[in-house]
Amino acid sequence: MAAAAAVGKLIGLDAAHLNHALGSAGTQAAGLWEFLRDAADSKQLHTARAAANGLSAAYLARDGFKGAARILEGKKGMAAGMSSDADPARLTDGLGSRWATEETSFKWHASCRHTHPAADALQLLMRREGLGAGDIAEVVTHVHQGAIDVLGAVDIPQTVHQAKFSMGTVLGLIAVHGVADLDAFERHALADNGVAAFRSKVRMEFDQEVDALYPKQWVGKVSVTTVDGRKLSARVDEPKGDPGNTLARQELEAKAVRLAEFRGGATADEMRAAIARIWALDHPESTTDIVARFPA
Numbered sequence: 291m292a293a294a295a296a297v298g299k300l301i302g303l304d305a306a307h308l309n310h311a312l313g314s315a316g317t318q319a320a321g322l323w324e325f326l327r328d329a330a331d332s333k334q335l336h337t338a339r340a341a342a343n344g345l346s347a348a349y350l351a352r353d354g355f356k357g358a359a360r361i362l363e364g365k366k367g368m369a370a371g372m373s374s375d376a377d378p379a380r381l382t383d384g385l386g387s388r389w390a391t392e393e394t395s396f397k398w399h400a401s402c403r404h405t406h407p408a409a410d411a412l413q414l415l416m417r418r419e420g421l422g423a424g425d426i427a428e429v430v431t432h433v434h435q436g437a438i439d440v441l442g443a444v445d446i447p448q449t450v451h452q453a454k455f456s457m458g459t460v461l462g463l464i465a466v467h468g469v470a471d472l473d474a475f476e477r478h479a480l481a482d483n484g485v486a487a488f489r490s491k492v493r494m495e496f497d498q499e500v501d502a503l504y505p506k507q508w509v510g511k512v513s514v515t516t517v518d519g520r521k522l523s524a525r526v527d528e529p530k531g532d533p534g535n536t537l538a539r540q541e542l543e544a545k546a547v548r549l550a551e552f553r554g555g556a557t558a559d560e561m562r563a564a565i566a567r568i569w570a571l572d573h574p575e576s577t578t579d580i581v582a583r584f585p586a
Contacts, residue, residue: 291312291315291316291319291344292340292344293315293340293341293342293343293344293345293347293348294308294311294312294314294315294343294344294345294347294348294351295308295311295312295344296344297311297344297345297348297349298311298312298348298351298352301348301349301352303348303351303352307351307352308348308351309357309359310350310351310355310356310357310359311344311347311348311350311351311357312347312357312361312362313347313356313357313358313359313361314346314347314350314351314355314357314358315343315344315347315348315357315361316357316358316361316362316367316368317357317358317361318339318343318347319340319343319368320336320339321333321336321340323440323443326440326443326444326452326455327443329447329448329449329451329452331451333451362378362381363376363378363381392533393533394533395508395529395531395532395533396531396536396537396542396545397531398410398529398530398531398537399460399464399469399470399471400454400470400471400472400474400475401453401454401455401460401470401475402440402441402454402455402460403508404433404436404437404440404441404457405437405441405454405455405457405460405461405470406508406510406529406530406531407433407508407509407510407511407526407529408431408433408457408460408461408510408511408512409460409461409464409470409510409529410510410526410529410530411431411510411511411512411524411525411526412429412431412461412464412465412512412514412524413464413468414524414526415512415514415522415523415524416464416465418524419522421514421516422465423462423465423466423484423488424517425516425517425518426465426488426491426514426515426516426517427491427515427516427517428491428492428493428514428515429461429491429492429493429512429513429514429515430493430494430495430512430513430514431457431461431492431493431494431495431510431511431512432495432496432497432500432511432512432513433457433494433495433496433497433500433501434496434497434500434501434503434504435496435501436504436505437457437494438494438496440455441455441456441457441494442494443455444456446489447459447479447480448480449480450475450476450479450480453475453479453480454475454479456489457492457494458488458489458490458491458492459479459485459489461488461489461492462482462484462485462486462487462488462489462492463475463478463479463485465488466478466482466484466485466488467482467485471548472548472549472552473552497511507527507528508528508529508532509525509526509527510524510525510526510527510529511523511524511525511526512524543562543565546561546565547561547562547565
């Protein structure tokens with residue numbers, strides 16, 4: 291839907307044609323979570339097809355292809371098909387005054403967002419208490435139901451991608467290596483005996499308070515038992531990357547460069563040149579300049 295709206299805006303669709311674009315995009319929207327159970331690569335396909343379908347929907351609308359006019363709120367539309375308590379009024383609540391991009395979280399760890407609160411809380415506790423991975427006998431993560439639903443499907447991960455949905459693996463990387471970034475996952479998520487041993491010490495436990503605050507607030511709570519019998523706990527009310535604890539500009543730039551270099555998508559110099567233009571998007575000529583410099 292977002293891709294259709296963005297492309298439609300860029301190619302100058304009027305309201306009627308943009309509505310057709312949204313209708314065609316919405317009828318193609320999909321993405322199921324079954325991929326978690328057998329380590330499939332479908333999650334990347336979801337976002338790729340969403341972008342491609344949105345783009346094609348906008349161009350089809352420009353060429354006169356008609357889409358459903360009430361794809362969002364209609365009786366057989368997306369809301370009815372994907373929710374039992376949808377509220378159509380929220381579609382326009384704050385329209386033009388509330389900008390969701392300002393409420394977006396940036397991922398600090400290269401894993402499912404549901405793992406981040408606990409990862410931050412464990413990292414905080416280990417630094418505060420001066421603990422190493424070998425000092426910890428057990429970790430209980432106090433989580434909302436959504437975390438259990440998503441992460442509970444992964445017991446022992448079979449692929450790096452699946453490891454990113456394993457609470458124990460993510461906390462194992464944090465405990466053993468201090469980070470859960472792309473490189474740590476590639477090098478240690480599956481083959482590191484220390485990470486595997488720590489994974490077996492971790493369990494999730496439903497927490498009423500955490501669940502009640504979610505999704506407005508992603509609270510991280512962990513309880514740790516040390517090998518010498520101490521009971522310790524830590525709490526993080528806003529994980530690193532959330533709007534109230536967002537990444538610094540330098541951290542965002544460094545992450546963008548790392549992501550581009552990871553699979554050879556772009557060099558550091560190419561990324562820095564692109565970043566400089568992105569920071570100038572508030573200038574009227576900036577979009578035209580970016581399109582001219584980066585042709586399709």
